[in-house]
Amino acid sequence: MRHGYQGVPRWIYVLAAAGALFVLLPLAAIVAKVNWAEFLPLVTSESSLTALGLSLRTSAASTVLCIVLGVPLALVLARGQFRGQRLLRSFVLLPLVLPPVVGGIALLYTFGRQGLLGRSLELAGIQVAFSTTAVVLAQTFVALPFLVVSLEGALRSAGSRYEAVAATLGARPTTVLRRVTLPLVLPGLASGAVLSFARSLGEFGATLTFAGSLQGVTRTLPLEIYLQRETDADAAVALSLLLVAVAVAVVGLSYRRPGAAGGRGPGGAERATRDGAPEPAPERAAP
Amino acid sequence: MSLRTRIAAVAMAAAMAAAAAGCAASTGQNAAASDSGKTLTVFAAASLKAPFTKLATTFEESHPGTKVALSFAGSSDLVTQISQGAPADVFASADTKNMAKLADAGLLDGAAATFATNVLAIAVPPANPASIASFADLARPGVRVVVCAGQVPCGTATAAVEKATGVTLKPVSEESSVTDVLGKVTSGEADAGIVYVTDVKAAGDKVKGIPFAEADKAINTYPIATVGSSKNKELAAAFTALVTGAEGNKVLSDAGFGTP
Incomplete structure (x- = not known):
């Protein structure tokens, strides 16, 4: 878009550069602080690998949970019409702005031993506290809004024209959802899922408050970094860099995929529609 | 550099200086x-x-x-x-x-x-659901014990007591601070936690403290x-x-x- 009027005053660039530096400088400081001679042994130590493995497994599980719970929520928020819809949206988005430690306390009083559901769960023989399940719950709690926001945006900008056509051709709501709606918003769903995964990977406060910290069970990579920092600053820095690298890879993945325009906001999904990206032609949706 | 950019640069420098002074x-x-x-x-x-x-x-x-x-x-x-x-x-x-x-x-x-100086104590919820009375009780199967991780002072002290008593704990969580251990006990998640006697005292009636003789094996100065x-x-x-x-x-x- 280099043609004609640019519309950005030059002094904005100065402030933008300061903004970029504000984010990049601390990352550069981590890289500068890494003890490269010790880097490999530090990040491949048994406790580090256990923590990384646990982080990847729990984040994958919570991403699946986010999809299972978040897709229906996004559909209801984007397509449904009912009283209290705005209120529901505000509450679903709340974990985005809540301090994670508050989320952890809330989860504790829900699923904890003395919690709202915890006592019934305990009677059923399910112990959530201090288990890997608790980690997944904490991660899902904080990551769910990312998926809902991405998907709801994609659904709204995709519009319901194709769905209406499919319905007039006799497709039942479930068929429309499966063959028209979901394929249409797949890029938005994908970038939402990637963001949820990334948020789960970085989850710290809620996990620490709610799940505890035990190697191989609940001590994810962020918790391992927090603990290593007590005694071994080099190890903490090396692991931090590892987490930064994974986060950069994940976020890069969600923004660079040619189809994953949904993450870029409403415009992306619209373009996907124009390009004919939705593979289900209305006639194929008909039974 | 145009006049406008220069003004912007000066303004930014001034803002930064003000912020730094504030800090x-x-x-x-x-x-x-x-x-x-x-x-x-x-x-x-x-x-x-x-x-x-x-x-x-x-x-x-x-x-x-x-x-x-x-x-x-x-x-x-x-x-x-x-x-x-x-x-x-x-x-x-x-x-x-x-x-x-x-x-x-x-x-x-x-x-x-x-x-x-400070010594360790066992903190249990006021009702003492697991009926803990001694350090050895903590090793009973089914007792959910929370301790400090070995990287922090209270965890080092706990390990010293374990060594001196020959009792090996199987904690459900190794927290990175003694306040986190206490939190797990006050919320009722854990049956017992190993903290300092001063933490038990500061927590008031939210936890019950159980002193144990072997605590003097690890005195913190x-x-x-x-x-x-x-x-x-x-x-x-x-x-x-x-x-x-x-x-x-x-x-x-x-x-x-x-x-x-």
Whole structure:
């Protein structure tokens, strides 16, 4: 878009550069602080690998949970019409702005031993506290809004024209959802899922408050970094860099995929529609 | 550079300078402060919060015009902050290991003085659901015990007690601070947690403390010292004297600390 009027005053660039530096400088400081001679042994130590493995497994599980719970929520928020819809949206988005430690306390009083559901769960023989399940719950709690926001945006900008056509051709709501709606918003769903995964990977406060910290069970990579920092600053820095690298890879993945325009906001999904990206032609949706 | 860019650059520099000045003032280390308006900055281990808050008030009363700014955190966090140039006048650590880190780096003024001791205790929820009565009870199957991780002082002490008693614990969680251990007990998630006697005392009736004889196998000593970069060394020495003196001893033993 280099043609004609640019519309950005030059002094904005100065402030933008300061903004970029504000984010990049601390990352550069981590890289500068890494003890490269010790880097490999530090990040491949048994406790580090256990923590990384646990982080990847729990984040994958919570991403699946986010999809299972978040897709229906996004559909209801984007397509449904009912009283209290705005209120529901505000509450679903709340974990985005809540301090994670508050989320952890809330989860504790829900699923904890003395919690709202915890006592019934305990009677059923399910112990959530201090288990890997608790980690997944904490991660899902904080990551769910990312998926809902991405998907709801994609659904709204995709519009319901194709769905209406499919319905007039006799497709039942479930068929429309499966063959028209979901394929249409797949890029938005994908970038939402990637963001949820990334948020789960970085989850710290809620996990620490709610799940505890035990190697191989609940001590994810962020918790391992927090603990290593007590005694071994080099190890903490090396692991931090590892987490930064994974986060950069994940976020890069969600923004660079040619189809994953949904993450870029409403415009992306619209373009996907124009390009004919939705593979289900209305006639194929008909039974 | 156009005039406009130059104005923007100047404005930005001014804003940054103002922000920096704001930061400096808020740390309470305003070097330009007059003699009567001095601020003494004390970095102390989190477990010292109650007694040191009390002693700071006493100090302000006996030194009119002087303000004591207290900063509480884990000892290793405070050591990191001081090593990175944080403006502290006095440092009180929860263990000798962290104080030694500063001494070895040449960041202390003079030697550190021991002013308190602390021992471990078992904390259980008030109802004591797992009927814990001794350290050995903690190793019973099905008892959910939470301890500090080996990387932090309370975890090192716990490991020492395990070694001395021959009782091996299978904790459900190894927390990175003693307050996190206490939190798991007060919320009823854990059946028992290993904390310091002072933590049990500070928690009031939210937990029940169970002292155990083997606790004396791991006695934690608390040292205090003046930080080398302090600009208020006389005031710092006076504060240290208050902490190590009779008045300090009384406040500390009221909080459950042992005195050397």
